[in-house]
Structures are given as C-alpha cells and as structure tokens.
Amino acid sequence: MTDITNAPAGPRKATSTELVAASLKRRRRKQMRLQWIGLGAISIAFLMLFILVASLVSTGWQAFTQTHLTLEVYVDPEEIPEERLPRGGFDDALAASLGQMLPGVDMSDRATARAVEGILSNGAQFELRDRVVSDPSLIGQSVTMTVPVSDPYDQLNKGLIERATPEVNRRVKDNEIAWFDTLAENGAISKPFNFGLFANADSRFPELAGLKGALVGSFWALLTCFVISFPLGIGAAIYLEEFAPKNKLSDFIEVNINNLAAVPSVVFGLLALAVFIGWFGLPRSAPFVGGLTLALMTMPTIIIATRAALKAVPPSIREAALGLGASKQQVVFQHVLPLAMPGILTGTIIGLAQALGETAPLLLIGMNAFITSAASSPFDSSTALPTQIFIWADSPERGFVSRTSAAILVLLGFLVMMNAVAIYLRQKFERKW
Amino acid sequence: MTALPFLLLILAVVAGYVVNRRAARLIRDGGNRLHSMTSYHGIFSALLILVPVLTFTLLWLVFQGPIIDRITMASLPEGVLDGLDSGGVQLVLAEIKSVSRGQVFGTPEDWKIAAADRFVMLHDRADWWLVVAVCILSLGLLAFARSRVAADFRARQGVEGIVSGLMIFCSTVAIFTTVGIIVSLSYETMRFFDRVPVADFLFGLNWEPQIPLREDQIAAEGAFGWLPVILGTIVITVVALIVAVPVGLFSAIYLNEFAPKRLRSVVKPVLEILAGVPTVVYGFFAILVVAPAIRNFGQSLGLDVAPNTALAAGGVMGIMLIPFISSFADDALSAVPQAMRDGALGLGSTRGEMMTTVLFPAALPGIVGGVLLAVSRAIGETMIVVMAAGLMAKMTINPLDSVTTVTVQIVTLLIGDTSFDNPKTLAAFALGMMLFLVTLIINIFALRIVRKYREAYD
Amino acid sequence: MNDMRKIERDANMTDTKITARGVNVYYGDTHAIKDVNIEITDKTVTAFIGPSGCGKSTFLRCLNRMNDTIDICRVTGEIRIDDQDINHKSVDPVQLRAQVGMVFQKPNPFPKSIYDNIAYGPRIHGLAKSKVELDEIVEKSLRRGAIWDEVKDRLDEPGTGLSGGQQQRLCIARAIATEPEVLLMDEPCSALDPIATAQVEELIDELHRDYSVVIVTHSMQQAARVSQKTAFFHLGNLVEFNDTSEIFTNPTDTRTESYITGRIG
Structure with missing residues (x-):
C-alpha cells in the first residue's frame, strides 16, 4: 500500500490504510453501542406495553366473575x-x-x-x-x-x-x-361468569354496576358519528382530490383539514358545549351530540384516508373511462370510487376506532352523568364506554378498580376487533396495479 | 311517528324518479332525441326532492325538541321557577318530561301535570306539522321537476351540478368547524374578559377559580391568573418529552437501520398498538400503577412525593408519545434518499456513522417537525392529566410536586352542571382559546417544516 | 498530445491491481453476474460497457462490497485487491471502502457545507490529526477534483447548492479525500449536461495517474475517450475484455460488435 503521491516531506506519516485500520475497533464499538441503546429503547416501549396489559388483566379478570x-x-x-x-x-x-x-x-x-x-x-x-x-x-x-x-x-x-x-x-x-x-x-x-357486567347499567354498588348503558351510549354515538362523517368525509375527499381547482380556496381547505386533525380533542368538546348545547339547545349528555362532536373529529381522518385511496387508483383507469366518453363525475362515481372503497373503509374503521376511545369531548358535553338505565334513543342521556371508565376510575369503592380494568379490557377488545377488520379488509382487497 | 316523514320522503323521491323517467321515455319514444339519458332525468328529480326535504326534516327534528322544551318552560305559571338555578330548572324539565312519558313518581304538582300535557300536545302537533310540511314541499318539488322534462333539458348536467354542490358543501364543513371553534371560543372568551381583566388573566400568578377569596374583592369569584396553570402544563410536557424523545428516536434509529426484518415486522405493529390505546386507558394506568410506584420509590429514598406527581402524569404521557415520535422519525429517516446512504457507505462509514453523521442530520428537520407535533399533543392531551395530575395550580417546577394543566382546568371547570354566565365556566373557554391558539401555532409551524422537508427530497 | 499519453499509459500498464475469479452474483433468484473473470491493471482507466441491465454496475459494486448493503444479494467467487481476498472474513468492508472509493450515478453531496462534505471521510477515518491538517486535505482534494477555484471562497456553503457538474466533481473530490487506491465510478456523467460531462471526463483522465479507475458507462464514446481498457458485459457475462482501442476497432465477439455498431442497445 503506497502512500499517495506528493506526500509532504518530513517524518514518515502513517498511511491512510494504517490509520483506518487503527480506528476500526473503536468505531465498531461505537456502532454496537448505538445498536444496544436502540434495542434498549424498543425494549422500554415493549416493557411498558407489557406492564400496561399485565396490570389491566391482573386486576380486571376478577371482575368477569361475581x-x-x-x-x-x-x-x-x-x-x-x-x-x-x-x-x-x-x-x-x-x-x-x-x-x-x-x-x-x-x-x-x-x-x-x-x-x-x-x-x-x-x-x-x-x-x-x-x-x-x-x-x-x-x-x-x-x-x-x-x-x-x-x-x-x-x-x-x-x-x-x-x-x-x-x-x-x-x-x-x-x-x-x-x-x-x-x-x-x-x-x-x-x-x-358475571353476566351483570354486560346486562346491567351503571350502579352505585360495584357488584351491580355494568356496562350496558355505556355500550348502548357508545353504539348510538358511533352510529351518529358514522352516519355524519362518512358521507361528508367521502364527499369532501372526492371533491378535493378529483374536482377542486388548484386555487387559494382549495389550498385553504386543505390546510384547514390538516390542522383540524391536530386540534386537541378537548377543544372540540368546548365547541360542542358552546354551539350544540349552548346555542342550538341540543340535550346534554346525549349520545347524538357526542356522535356529532366525534364526527367533526373523525372527518379529517376519513378525508385523508379517502384521498390516499383515490390517489392509489391508477390514472389509466380514469383515462380509459374518459376515453369512452364518460363525464368526469361518471368516471369517479362508477369506476374510481368502487376501486378505492376498501381503502376508504379501512380508513373509516380506524377513524371510528379512534372515536370510540375518545373521552375528553364527551366529558365536556356531560356524558359522564350517573345514569342507571340504558338510552333508548340517541337523544336520551347516557354514558359511553370511555366515560364510564373515567367514572369508575374516579369511584372510591375498591370494587370499581377491577371493574374499571374489566371495562378497559372490553374497550380494548372492541378496538382490537375493529382494527382486525380494517387489516383484513386491507389485505383482502389489496390490489397490485 | 318519527318514521312517517321519512317514509313520505322516500315515497316522494321514488315517485320523482319514476315520473320523470317515464316522461323522458315518452318524449324519446315520440321520436325526439333526448339530450340526457332517461335515468338522469329520473335521478335529477329524485335529488331535487331528496336534498332540500331531507335537510328540512333533519333540521326540524333536531330543533323541535329544544324549542318545545323552551315553549313548555316559558308557559309555566309565574313564580314556580323562582329561586332555582339552571340545574334546578333542568330538573323541573326532566320531571315534566318523565311525567309526560307516564312515569309518575310520588304526586307531582298540578302545574307539572298540566305542563306535561302541554308538552305532549306540542309534540303531537309538531309531528303533524312536519308531515304536512314534508308533503307540501315534496309535491311542490315533484311538480317543479316534472315541468323541467324536455328533449333538450340537460338532466345530466343538472344532476352533476347538484352533486358538485353537495361535494363542495362537504369540503367546506372543515372550514365551518374551524370557524365554529374560533367564533364560539372567542365569544365566550370575550364574555370572560368582561368580568375578569385581560391583564389579570395573562399575568396573574394565582389560579383559584373555585374559592371566593374575600367578599369585598373585585373578582369575588376567585383568582384567574393562568400563569401557574401554563407552568404546570409546561412541566408535564417537558417530563413527557424527556421520556418520549430519546426512547422514540433511538427506537426509530434502530428500527430504520439495524433491526432485522423479523424484529421490525413485530415491533412496528406493537408500536401501532401502543399508539391506538385510548388516553383514558393511559390515565387509569397512571393512577393504578405508575403513580403508586413513583410514590413508593420516592418515599423509600426519603423524598416528599405528592400522590399525583407531575412525574407520573408526564411519564405516562411520554409512553403515549413514544410511538408517535418513533413513527415520525422512522418516516423521516426513510425519506432520506438511498443516494445519501450509498454515499456515506461508499466513503467507508460504518452503518452507525452513516446514521449519526449523515442520515440523522439530513432527517433532522422532519424529526423536529414530528417532535413539535408531539409537543402540541402533549399540551392538548386531556385524559391522562385529568386522571393523574393535580387540581391545585402551583408556581412550581418540581416534578415530584402535584401540578395542574390547562386541560385539567378546562374539564374540572365544566364537568357537572354548567351555566354560561359565571366567570368560572367562562374561564374554561378562555383557557380553551389559549390552548387552541398555542397548539395551532405549533401545528402550523410543524406542518410547514415537515412539508418543506418532504419537498426537499421529492 | 495523444502520443505522449500513449507512452505514459504503456509505462503504467505493468502490475495488476484487482483480480476477479469466478464471480457470481445472485439477486434473490436472479442470476445477475455469471462467472466473471477479470484482471484490472493499476493506474489505468478501465471502462465497463454494455446494455442496461447487463450487470456492469452490479459487478462494480462487488469491488467495494457495496452489494453487502442489499439483503437479498449474494456474491460468490474470489476478488483480490493487491492479493488480499476482499470477501475474506478478516476484511472489514469499512476499511475496504476507505481503500476503494466510489462515485455514484447521481451526484449525492451530503446536506452539509462543501468543507464538511470533503472532510467527511478524513474525519470518520481519523486521517487528520489537527484542523490544519484537515484544511490541507480538503484543499488538496478539491484541487485534485478540479473544483478548488470554483468553491474556494464559499467552503461554508451547502454542497447541495452547487450545479450538477460541480456536485459530481465535489463527490469525486470527497472520494479522493480518504486517499483510496481504487476509484469506482458508476455512470458518473449520466445525470450531467455535455459541458459538465466534458469537465468530469477531463478530471477522470487526470486521476488515472494516481489511481486505478473503474468506470461504468453507457456511452461508448465516453469509454473510448477516457479509458485504456474496456470490458463488455452482456446479460451478466463478461463477453470481452481488451485494450479500448482493440475493442472499438477490432472486436472478437459478435455480440460486442453488434453492440458497438448499435444493434444491441
């Protein structure tokens, strides 16, 4: 290994090869250190998830019997x-x-x-x-x-x-x-087995308290949320992705949607409290109002997912249909939208799963009331699953500790189910263009 | 009864479709060339009826209840509501309603029974008026749509016009939401500042919204200086970031460059699970496990630890943010072009050196954007702090002490029966306004950094 | 001028720098390089030519083990540089790559200052003991990269702000700064305009006095202009390897001839 030409005069300097060789050990060690730190960081995340689940299961399983x-x-x-x-x-x-x-x-x-x-x-x-x-x-x-x-x-x-x-x-x-x-x-x-956990509504006595009211409330709220946010979200996404002219207004709408997705949920609760309840006079604690609020929060998620799904449909399909003399709307509604549907549904389910776990806005509109019967319509007072968890977590009786954990396990069960459906849809209908 | 207007509406829509299509067919069969396909004539009529009548019906149904409530309450005999606060009035209304459903407990006063009768009567009448209104509107629109059928009528353009209008309406909902947030928050904040001077709020060092201090004090309802509240928010946010940023970043670095494929395919979904756990669950985790653990540990060291420390709330919030930061950083690292990796490796870097000297600096803007979004999340995060942080506002930065946050105050001020006319409730909106502004500024800034960064490498 | 260069060339064509025997490369199930044998001479420019997808870049990346970074890629056979088997487990790819520099198809300066780009290699390898020494290395490398005069007043500005041709010369200077013995170039001019290409080609011609340069190129004219030896690859096979002048005037294989005359492409 020769030193490269025109080496400066003076005492012989170490060649670059020697220098590199000398540095290798130190550098390998440094890399190993980085890897170990990284592995340690991931282990911390895993450990936390493990402790979280373990503590919930170890306190919660007892509540499934009575x-x-x-x-x-x-x-x-x-x-x-x-x-x-x-x-x-x-x-x-x-x-x-x-x-x-x-x-x-x-x-x-x-x-x-x-x-x-x-x-x-x-x-x-x-x-x-x-x-x-x-x-x-x-x-x-x-x-x-x-x-x-x-x-x-x-x-x-x-x-x-x-x-x-x-x-x-x-x-x-x-x-x-x-x-x-x-x-x-x-x-x-x-x-x-504690059937009362699912068949009873809330109660002051832990042994009688159940999740029926919360489950029914969450059902009404999610239904309202879906009925409102799904069509609105898809409509907005189709317009922005396929029809909107590139101008200041559509840019503004886009910035707006991205920002809405990052607005703290408690602010939506304030909006609902001031506008829906304070100004429109809608009933407090009603799942309908909760669903309305959740819809506003879920809509950006649905819009973003729908736009991604529409973008994934290759232009060749649009061009083929346009070439046959279809109008732009015919192309979108008859050809593009059906192909994008699995992606849209996946995004919607994930959005609804987020909405199901959302608590703060529901607290502000009063869905943390103590209600001992299940709601028979979305306009009746009710709790929801996450707010019920909050109420029970706040209760002093010892018996509510395991019930809170059990309620959380039920909530997580629903979330896992919804996400599993979303993943299944994504994989089943995943298309390679 | 509620179903009847909808049945009528469906009937009218179907009728509109059939009538117009038949009319169009007749014209076509008469030898005229139609501009649009017959089914478009039908759809045009159907949409023309559906959109306005459905909007009308929904608005009617939403507002019927509250308006009847108000009429009922307004027609109560004078004096019965005297001395009741808003919660008491609500109770009276609830009792009237339950009487009207036939659920009688004890013996209600006569005026309540009379009010319940009136309540039922108003509802019946409103239901009939709705049916009548739906019929008239539908028939009118049906006739109008029918009158438009002609050979040269551009039904398809008509339909597409209506659909376009609907879609534009959908996309403006986002704007309406933002406007709604800003208007409602500003309005209530203004009312708050009518009662409490702006300077007291912005620069005051005391936050005691619950306790009246002295009878003769100007703000007799308490003190509303938000500085200790925002300080508590900052303390908890900082604790959260101290947990989340290193763990998140190093996880992302490891996953992005060093993790074997198998491990990556396990870790990614697990992090997604962590990200999908509702915050109320983290809150319960904090009070069930983390706070007692920190307290016991601190006491075994002889420290004075509050039961609801900033450390517990912030630490759990940090756990919540780990997946958020790690996925953002992972994306940012992946967005650095392969050419940079090749360049560094080609010069003889180890993969560790490539990561620390080239990839990480190159991805830094994206990562900073992600961390900023995490900050905004931490500031706006509600449930964890409501459950695990304190209620008392203190001017302290000791993470072992109990502090309160903006979101905790918003929730505790508004939970329970609220009326919109005392400073306590309105203070929550003022805090909400500040929260909205702060997070909005951070978000806009962060999204801009992220977007610019993406453009740089696209 | 041409005569002088020829004499010099002959004088240098003495010892073998790189020897490859029975090299095969697999990408998953694809057999990308099939039993290639080649000897590359020190201090010459060797050009790899061939239609796209023929494996010439893949083979080039074997020479500094850049293929190691691709999970599904597997290399067999023996490659020796100065009689050292580079795939031997005692050889650290990091050290090998310091010794065998590489310049890529698209100029890829790091998003750092011009100075930091050049100083990157010396810094990580610990080649400079002091700031003064580092300054010297940077200046020397930039001079060798024939870009010193253009950037000497703005060493603190980002390397990404330079024009495409300047960026590529910066990348060459960056590769030189680690004092390699072999310089691999993977289509270094394909992303450049003709003027920048001419400048880079001139630079390559300068470089072969000190380094063994292996260049992959698409353009036969370029191969003819800058190289002394040329290897023609086709479908993963090394079809023909000879003096550049021989290959272009007197190819022995019909596939080479078809390619040179434009029938395969």
Whole structure:
C-alpha cells in the first residue's frame, strides 16, 4: 500500500490504510453501542406495553366473575301482603332467610341483623320484589334465588381482601368472615361468569354496576358519528382530490383539514358545549351530540384516508373511462370510487376506532352523568364506554378498580376487533396495479 | 311517528324518479332525441326532492325538541321557577318530561301535570306539522321537476351540478368547524374578559377559580391568573418529552437501520398498538400503577412525593408519545434518499456513522417537525392529566410536586352542571382559546417544516 | 498530445491491481453476474460497457462490497485487491471502502457545507490529526477534483447548492479525500449536461495517474475517450475484455460488435 503521491516531506506519516485500520475497533464499538441503546429503547416501549396489559388483566379478570349466594326465601304473607305490592318487607324476608342459614346468629339484635343483611347486594331485595310482583302467587311460598353478594364479600371470596390482615385494617371483620365461611361450607356460595357486567347499567354498588348503558351510549354515538362523517368525509375527499381547482380556496381547505386533525380533542368538546348545547339547545349528555362532536373529529381522518385511496387508483383507469366518453363525475362515481372503497373503509374503521376511545369531548358535553338505565334513543342521556371508565376510575369503592380494568379490557377488545377488520379488509382487497 | 316523514320522503323521491323517467321515455319514444339519458332525468328529480326535504326534516327534528322544551318552560305559571338555578330548572324539565312519558313518581304538582300535557300536545302537533310540511314541499318539488322534462333539458348536467354542490358543501364543513371553534371560543372568551381583566388573566400568578377569596374583592369569584396553570402544563410536557424523545428516536434509529426484518415486522405493529390505546386507558394506568410506584420509590429514598406527581402524569404521557415520535422519525429517516446512504457507505462509514453523521442530520428537520407535533399533543392531551395530575395550580417546577394543566382546568371547570354566565365556566373557554391558539401555532409551524422537508427530497 | 499519453499509459500498464475469479452474483433468484473473470491493471482507466441491465454496475459494486448493503444479494467467487481476498472474513468492508472509493450515478453531496462534505471521510477515518491538517486535505482534494477555484471562497456553503457538474466533481473530490487506491465510478456523467460531462471526463483522465479507475458507462464514446481498457458485459457475462482501442476497432465477439455498431442497445 503506497502512500499517495506528493506526500509532504518530513517524518514518515502513517498511511491512510494504517490509520483506518487503527480506528476500526473503536468505531465498531461505537456502532454496537448505538445498536444496544436502540434495542434498549424498543425494549422500554415493549416493557411498558407489557406492564400496561399485565396490570389491566391482573386486576380486571376478577371482575368477569361475581360471587353469588343461593338462598331460599320464604315470602311471608304477613310481611308482604299482595294488596300492598310493589311495597313490602322484602329486605326483612331476605334477612330472615339468611338468619336461618346462619345458626347461632342472634337476628333479634338490630345491629347484627343489619350486618348480616349486608352480605347480600342491595339489589337482591329488588330482584325478589320484581319476581313477586310479576308472579304474586309466590306469596306464601319459598323462592330459591341466586343473587350477587355485596362488594366486600365478593372481594373476600376472590382473595382481594386478605384474611391475614389485622382486623382493624380489614373491611370485613372476623365474625363476618365466619358467617361467610359458614355459607360457603353449606355450598351456598358460587362464582359464576358475571353476566351483570354486560346486562346491567351503571350502579352505585360495584357488584351491580355494568356496562350496558355505556355500550348502548357508545353504539348510538358511533352510529351518529358514522352516519355524519362518512358521507361528508367521502364527499369532501372526492371533491378535493378529483374536482377542486388548484386555487387559494382549495389550498385553504386543505390546510384547514390538516390542522383540524391536530386540534386537541378537548377543544372540540368546548365547541360542542358552546354551539350544540349552548346555542342550538341540543340535550346534554346525549349520545347524538357526542356522535356529532366525534364526527367533526373523525372527518379529517376519513378525508385523508379517502384521498390516499383515490390517489392509489391508477390514472389509466380514469383515462380509459374518459376515453369512452364518460363525464368526469361518471368516471369517479362508477369506476374510481368502487376501486378505492376498501381503502376508504379501512380508513373509516380506524377513524371510528379512534372515536370510540375518545373521552375528553364527551366529558365536556356531560356524558359522564350517573345514569342507571340504558338510552333508548340517541337523544336520551347516557354514558359511553370511555366515560364510564373515567367514572369508575374516579369511584372510591375498591370494587370499581377491577371493574374499571374489566371495562378497559372490553374497550380494548372492541378496538382490537375493529382494527382486525380494517387489516383484513386491507389485505383482502389489496390490489397490485 | 318519527318514521312517517321519512317514509313520505322516500315515497316522494321514488315517485320523482319514476315520473320523470317515464316522461323522458315518452318524449324519446315520440321520436325526439333526448339530450340526457332517461335515468338522469329520473335521478335529477329524485335529488331535487331528496336534498332540500331531507335537510328540512333533519333540521326540524333536531330543533323541535329544544324549542318545545323552551315553549313548555316559558308557559309555566309565574313564580314556580323562582329561586332555582339552571340545574334546578333542568330538573323541573326532566320531571315534566318523565311525567309526560307516564312515569309518575310520588304526586307531582298540578302545574307539572298540566305542563306535561302541554308538552305532549306540542309534540303531537309538531309531528303533524312536519308531515304536512314534508308533503307540501315534496309535491311542490315533484311538480317543479316534472315541468323541467324536455328533449333538450340537460338532466345530466343538472344532476352533476347538484352533486358538485353537495361535494363542495362537504369540503367546506372543515372550514365551518374551524370557524365554529374560533367564533364560539372567542365569544365566550370575550364574555370572560368582561368580568375578569385581560391583564389579570395573562399575568396573574394565582389560579383559584373555585374559592371566593374575600367578599369585598373585585373578582369575588376567585383568582384567574393562568400563569401557574401554563407552568404546570409546561412541566408535564417537558417530563413527557424527556421520556418520549430519546426512547422514540433511538427506537426509530434502530428500527430504520439495524433491526432485522423479523424484529421490525413485530415491533412496528406493537408500536401501532401502543399508539391506538385510548388516553383514558393511559390515565387509569397512571393512577393504578405508575403513580403508586413513583410514590413508593420516592418515599423509600426519603423524598416528599405528592400522590399525583407531575412525574407520573408526564411519564405516562411520554409512553403515549413514544410511538408517535418513533413513527415520525422512522418516516423521516426513510425519506432520506438511498443516494445519501450509498454515499456515506461508499466513503467507508460504518452503518452507525452513516446514521449519526449523515442520515440523522439530513432527517433532522422532519424529526423536529414530528417532535413539535408531539409537543402540541402533549399540551392538548386531556385524559391522562385529568386522571393523574393535580387540581391545585402551583408556581412550581418540581416534578415530584402535584401540578395542574390547562386541560385539567378546562374539564374540572365544566364537568357537572354548567351555566354560561359565571366567570368560572367562562374561564374554561378562555383557557380553551389559549390552548387552541398555542397548539395551532405549533401545528402550523410543524406542518410547514415537515412539508418543506418532504419537498426537499421529492 | 495523444502520443505522449500513449507512452505514459504503456509505462503504467505493468502490475495488476484487482483480480476477479469466478464471480457470481445472485439477486434473490436472479442470476445477475455469471462467472466473471477479470484482471484490472493499476493506474489505468478501465471502462465497463454494455446494455442496461447487463450487470456492469452490479459487478462494480462487488469491488467495494457495496452489494453487502442489499439483503437479498449474494456474491460468490474470489476478488483480490493487491492479493488480499476482499470477501475474506478478516476484511472489514469499512476499511475496504476507505481503500476503494466510489462515485455514484447521481451526484449525492451530503446536506452539509462543501468543507464538511470533503472532510467527511478524513474525519470518520481519523486521517487528520489537527484542523490544519484537515484544511490541507480538503484543499488538496478539491484541487485534485478540479473544483478548488470554483468553491474556494464559499467552503461554508451547502454542497447541495452547487450545479450538477460541480456536485459530481465535489463527490469525486470527497472520494479522493480518504486517499483510496481504487476509484469506482458508476455512470458518473449520466445525470450531467455535455459541458459538465466534458469537465468530469477531463478530471477522470487526470486521476488515472494516481489511481486505478473503474468506470461504468453507457456511452461508448465516453469509454473510448477516457479509458485504456474496456470490458463488455452482456446479460451478466463478461463477453470481452481488451485494450479500448482493440475493442472499438477490432472486436472478437459478435455480440460486442453488434453492440458497438448499435444493434444491441
């Protein structure tokens, strides 16, 4: 390896080859360091996702079951006379039944009786009432029913309340644990799948609270969002992509759409509150208003996806149709749009998935109200899935922690499903031009 | 009942289509050459009926409820609403409505029952008026459309004109939305500044919207200096960026240049999953896992850690931003032309040197644009901070302390029953206005950088 | 002038710089280079010509292992530079590429200043011990790249702001700055206008006094103008390799003749 010509005079300098060779080790090490840092960064992201999912699953899975108590209740005609229905001493009937199952407990003591009654969920007496009201012939007979136990006992049964904790720090006292164990020994305790999580609306009592109201609310809101944003978004995208003259106005619209996509969601909530509710007088807490707001937020996503899908249709198809004498609109609506449809649908589903998880604007329009029945129309007051999560996360009762995680798992389940459909559509209809 | 107007509308649209097409066919069969195909004559009539009548019906339905509510409330006997705040008035209305549905709890006052009757009557009448209006409008448009059928009528152009108009309307919705945001925010902000001086808001060091300070104070409703709020926002944003920027950038660098294909095909979707997780989930994660962890760790070191630290909220927000920054940086690195990579490798760079000395600097404008968009996201992010950050505004930059943010204040001021006439509610709009302006400026700036950068390499 | 150059050329054509034996290149399932054997002489300009897609650029990229950067590309056979097998696992491609410089089809200055572009190689390889030394290398390289006079007053301006021809000479100067022994050029003039092309060709002619230059070109005129040896590739085969004058006046293979006379193209 010769040094290149006209090397300067003086002491012999190291040749470039030698210098390069000398530097190699250091440089390799540097590169390895960069790679390790990169790998470390990715591991952090993975770790976080893992902790997130793991913490949700580990707290949430318990809420998919619910401890129930099976008991036989004698519907005493003295306490519950037919002519007074739907009123009557249903709670006393339940308490009496419990007292029979717990021999040795002095039910004549009021405090003890109340504590024993506390084993059952507050909803039990209403369930009994509803059964008797719908079938008054039950009066004077014994009814076997399986009802949820109240939250502390549910947690005790699931091991969330540690028996080892000193009694003063425990929500379920020693004698209460003894009652529960007696019931369990008699086989009265069961832990079936918690259908109530999906069949009940919200409640102040964790063991009765369910997601039905939230699911229905989210359904109405998403339906409204879809019905409004889908046609508007496609119309806007077709116009901007295929027809709009290149002028200041279309540039302005384009800048506008890009900016709207980045406006904080809470600002849309303010818009909805001021305009839809304050000025137009639309009802608060209504999924319709929520859907309207989400539609404004989803529209930029749909427009951007639709334009990309339209762009992907090769010009040869347009030219072929134009060449046959079709008008520009005929070409777009009969040839280009059908070909772009899979891409448009994919973008729309992804946009709707985002809308499903959107919380802040719904809070501002009042979809965090405490509502104990599911909405029967998009104009009724309702919560939505993400706002229900927010409400439960804010609730002090311990039982709501696992329900919040469970609700999040349900929400994530829906999101995964929607994204899976989007990916499936994309792959199935992906065309190679 | 609600379905009836729509049924009538569908009927009218179909009728319009059939009538006009038949009329056009008759002309054609009579030996005249039509300018447009017969089906276009039909569609023209159908659209001519559909668009205005549907718009009319929808507007009617949307406004019928609120207007009847107001008429009902206005016709209540005098004095019954005295002394009720807006929440109380809402309750009365709700009770009237439930009575009108036949759900009677207890024994409502007579005037409530009378109001409920009136409420039902107004709704029935409104429903009938809507049906009548839809009939008249549809028939009128039907007749008008029929009168246009002629051999030389350019039905196709007519249809395309209507469709064009609809599409232009669709694309202006984006403008209307922006205008709506600006107008509504400015209006409510103006009303806020009527009550609280601008200077107090912009330069005040106290934010205590809930607590009346002293009876004799001018702003008796509290203090509205937004500086501690924006300071809290900045603290949390900075924490978020400290987490997200290095992790995001190094992930992108690794994925872009060093990751084996297999790993890349796993990591990319996982990052997309992280990006798709709703922020309310991150918020719950923060209060369930991160905040207690930080608190325990801090206390084991003997530090005084607040239960809802800026560190927890900011850190979780950083996790949320990781995929955002990494995908932006990955795109920016990929946009650097292959020729730059070849050039660097051809000169004998290691791939690491190529990345740090050529690709990264070349992609820097795009990456900066992405980071700016992330900043704007962090400032506007709501749920994580609402759940995990504090409510009290403090002039502190200690990340172990509890701070509040602009979005937290907006939500807490507006949650629950709100009326639009006290400074507390209006302050939320003023904060919203500032939030909108700040994020808008950052967004415009960032989008411009990104676009310029893309042009440089296209 | 021509005579003088010829004498000099003969004087230089002594030792072999690069030897390739049985080189095959596969792109996935495509067999891009088929059993190529060639000996490239030190301090000459060797031109690779042939129709597009014939593999001449692919083969060129074997000489500094740039094909390593393409995942699906696989190279077999033996290539030696100064008796060192460059595909041997003891050879670091980084070091090889410092020794075998490369200039690409499209001028690709980095988005940095002119100075930083030239100083890039010396900096990463640690060739300069001081700022003064680096300045010297930059000046020397720019002079050799025949662009010093045009840019000496604006070394701080971005290299991307130069004209196409200047950019390509800057890239050549950048490649020279690492003091390579071999210079590979992949159609260096295809993106340039005729005047810039003439300048670059003149520069190439200058360079072969100090370096072995291997140039891929589309244009037979260019090959004739700048090279002493020419290799003709066709469909991945090295069809003919000889003195440039021989190839153009007296091709032995009919495919070469067809190409030169314009029947394959």
